[in-house]
Amino acid sequence: MSEQKLKNKDLNYYYNIARNLLEDFYDCNGKPGWICTPEKFGVTMGLGGAGQGQTFQANYDTLKQYNLKTSLIKANHDPEMSISIFGKDLTMPVMGASVSGVKLSINDIISEDEFYWGLMKGARDFGSIGMVGNTPACPDDLGVTVAGRNDGWGIPIIKPHSQEELIKLFQLAGKLDVIAVGVDLDGVGSQFWNAHGKPLYRKTEKELEELVDCTEKTVIFKGIMTVNDAVKVLDSGAGACYVSNHGGRPMDCGQGVAEVLPDIAKEISGKIPILADGAVRTGFDVLKVLALGADVALIGRPLAMMSVAGGDEAVKLYYEYVKNDLLISMIMTGCDNLQDVTMDILARSKK
Numbered sequence: 001m002s003e004q005k006l007k008n009k010d011l012n013y014y015y016n017i018a019r020n021l022l023e024d025f026y027d028c029n030g031k032p033g034w035i036c037t038p039e040k041f042g043v044t045m046g047l048g049g050a051g052q053g054q055t056f057q058a059n060y061d062t063l064k065q066y067n068l069k070t071s072l073i074k075a076n077h078d079p080e081m082s083i084s085i086f087g088k089d090l091t092m093p094v095m096g097a098s099v100s101g102v103k104l105s106i107n108d109i110i111s112e113d114e115f116y117w118g119l120m121k122g123a124r125d126f127g128s129i130g131m132v133g134n135t136p137a138c139p140d141d142l143g144v145t146v147a148g149r150n151d152g153w154g155i156p157i158i159k160p161h162s163q164e165e166l167i168k169l170f171q172l173a174g175k176l177d178v179i180a181v182g183v184d185l186d187g188v189g190s191q192f193w194n195a196h197g198k199p200l201y202r203k204t205e206k207e208l209e210e211l212v213d214c215t216e217k218t219v220i221f222k223g224i225m226t227v228n229d230a231v232k233v234l235d236s237g238a239g240a241c242y243v244s245n246h247g248g249r250p251m252d253c254g255q256g257v258a259e260v261l262p263d264i265a266k267e268i269s270g271k272i273p274i275l276a277d278g279a280v281r282t283g284f285d286v287l288k289v290l291a292l293g294a295d296v297a298l299i300g301r302p303l304a305m306m307s308v309a310g311g312d313e314a315v316k317l318y319y320e321y322v323k324n325d326l327l328i329s330m331i332m333t334g335c336d337n338l339q340d341v342t343m344d345i346l347a348r349s350k351k
């Protein structure tokens, strides 16, 4: 491959590949009017959201309600954005959200195994952590075993199966070299699993505690959207509370993440790491989510597109793009380090 050709392998190059491969699903990424819902009633289509896509859209809309304040007159300083979390040093407070389901949702472009690998290796090569999900089209232990192959740089997020099944998968993760293991509690609303005759369950506080206690690994509970649930996650002894509405995929008419995050942060910030995702696309979005109270912002759909379009190389490129914008946004808002990133750098849009 000539050097010139390699140089041209930029994000546009990979997005063009993704556009061709994903066909009609390419635009299911928050573009108004393209939420991939009208085609098939009941089951979320492609990369879209449930129902009329309102929860999905709420993530964009509620984040858009905040603008960054410019603050320039102070000593020059290269912003410090690295963090240590779960025993790893990360280049910036951004991770890859757990995504799964190439066969059912991402046009069956590559194998689920290759997809997970692209997400995790691309993240690691950049200096971040990629999470992987759990789909009914593959064995339930696939995410756990693929995550275990990345020298301790992967996190499997497992669906809320029966407690017995979950404990088995947690114990498998415990034997493998993974950083942490989690459950997307909101996966209980997934219609894919119902359609495959595989039941998922809500979990009690006692069951959360049991999961935390059954493994030495850090445990993450994902899908938290209220202060009440966040406190229960904290009380369970979990290692992180992951604020998310699953990109609007299980339930329509839900709240946007940026709407609930500040209240959750007020209650549990500093007691347990807060992870948050939902319509984070750029480094500017990352800064807003951090200012609203997250310790780490996570990105779902764009990284999924990169993994199918160009594997780890494309995924890494996306992290680099986010990092550049995050750097600029910290400089422009007068943030020298992550401690400076507070609600004070945000203004509510008057629109």
Ligand SMILES: Cc1cc2nc3c(=O)[nH]c(=O)nc-3n(C[C@H](O)[C@H](O)[C@H](O)COP(=O)(O)O)c2cc1C
Pocket (backbone or CB within 6 Å): 046, 047, 048, 059, 097, 098, 099, 100, 101, 105, 106, 132, 133, 134, 135, 157, 184, 222, 244, 245, 246, 247, 249, 277, 278, 279, 280, 298, 299, 300, 301, 302
């Ligand atoms: C196609 C697709 C599959 C997903 N699969 C999972 C999954 O298996 N487990 C999980 O915890 N979350 C899953 N998610 C949700 C993501 O982890 C994340 O919460 C969401 O995509 C974040 O929003 P964003 O895509 O706007 O960045 C999935 C999302 C999409 C779009």
